[in-house]
Amino acid sequence: MTNNNKSALQVSGLSTSFDIGGKPLKAVDDVSFVVEQGEVLGIVGESGSGKSITLRSILGLARRYGTVSGSVKWQDQELVTMPEKELRKIRGKEIAMIFQEPMSSLNPLLTVGLQIGENLSAHTDLDKPARLARSIELLEKVGIPDAANRLDDFPHQFSGGMRQRVMIAIALASNPKLLLADEPTTALDVTIQKQILKLITDLSSELGMSVILVTHDLGVAAQTCNRLAVMYGGKLVETGDTKSVISNPQHRYTEGLLRSVPENVEPRTQLYSLPGTPPSLANLPIGCAFAPRCAHATSDCEAGKPALVGEAHKVACFNAATPVQARPGVAL
């Protein structure tokens, strides 16, 4: 895991800021992580913690709206400074992305077959009959029954879960090596959510594809990911193996998140909820962004920002929880 030479994606010191009324707003602040080949990395955090922007910054989608600095290394190529034209060859071909809203992420005016075929013709040399065959194969792979007859259907003729499957099929069209999934199951109901997550993990292990799964649902992340990265206020606060982070959370925020999962609690007791609200990115405290909500905050926490330190399990906290404590956690 620590062998960085084999990492598919290396993000280091990535920062993205937007100019809001002349004032810079740092949505992503000095974020570093690696994704190994075939690994599923989960980025977990509340709304507005910067997880989606991190994802979009990797592919250069945030460029148009803000300033991106730092480094994103994809197989020895630097994506942050790469010109748009070359980036276009990597987007969709090597790195694909799926979105939260399957309702709006497909073009409503084009048939599903046309939309899969479009990606195939943009990134492969297949001729028309081969594209058709591949489209059917892809739809079958993501579990759409009667695939051959559904190519001529429009997105509105599919249910939400089916549309997300179509989206995944389109993303898989050119055999990407990395799939960025931006809350892919948030808009779906729970049973469909399970199916889609299973589909993503199955495809990942079958195709050796790395996945970055962005979610606000710790339960989803725990069930799906090999490794977790917890984000708060635009910064990574804790990273490590899923097992280690869930059973042994060290950052007080992660700890609080896990305590709010209603499992292993006595009946008729009040559920735990993190006090306070997430800080506005425009108005972050000088010290640790979580300090105002943290029960264990010290004077250090208000004075400066803690660095992300540690070996396999890293944490950014001045007063981290002791690793031995047993804690009610999510069933793995």
Added chain:
Amino acid sequence: MISKLRRLLPHSSQLLVLLRPGFLVGVAILFSSIILALFPSTFAPFDPNAFNYVDLKQPPSAEHWFGTDNLGRDTFSRVIWAYSVNIQMAFIATIFALTIGVTVGSLVGYYGGIADAIFGRCVDAIITFPFLVLVIAVVAVLGPGLTNMYIAITLVGWVYYARLMRAEIMGQLGNDYAAAGKVMGYSDARIIFRHLLPNAITPVIVYWMTDMALAILLGSSLGYLGLGAQPPQAEWGVLIAEGRNFITTAWWLSLMPGIAIVVTGLGFSLVGDGVADLMRPRG
């Protein structure tokens, strides 16, 4: 092929719009106007420019349905011949404005930034003036005549299409499929013209239908003012202007082309309304 046809066909409930009497009347008017415009010689009983010094300023009769003018020309034939000019106005005066407006609006809406800021100032500058005044000013500079009138209307009119298109494209950009196109490595041109434009164009088409009716009115107004079509060409505005001097003695000279304008304008409006209703639930 079947799927392509299915895509073009509106939903069955929307098809009821097609059976509304207003829409049917509009289609009938539009259809007959276009037929008259294409084949005026078949329907006009006389040469529109032939003088007849025997029958000067004759009131409507069995021979001359709309009477004759001070030179003995048959007003009915002149009104019929004017169809080809006035219907042509509806299309030519709008099609270039539509094309330019849709292209500029799409690009500006997609790219935003400096281009959008410059575009915004241009729009402000143009819409500050009343439409007609600006068109007259441009014609005055270029010189009167049909071609210059088309140029003037296009120069001013594209702004309205572009504004509408820009707003629609920006609305569509909020949908993930636009970002998805980008993520799939598609070129900007492909995203704009294949994905965004077809989804954004509906209101522009609806506006275009009403704009065609307005173009006929505008063209006749400029003809009346002597800035558009030039006499002796038969054009409704020109005909009304020619009859103006005889309004007390030969009322039919101005009234008949006036009615033609009203009926044709109504036809375009009715069809425009129907098209708007047809497209609204989808857009």
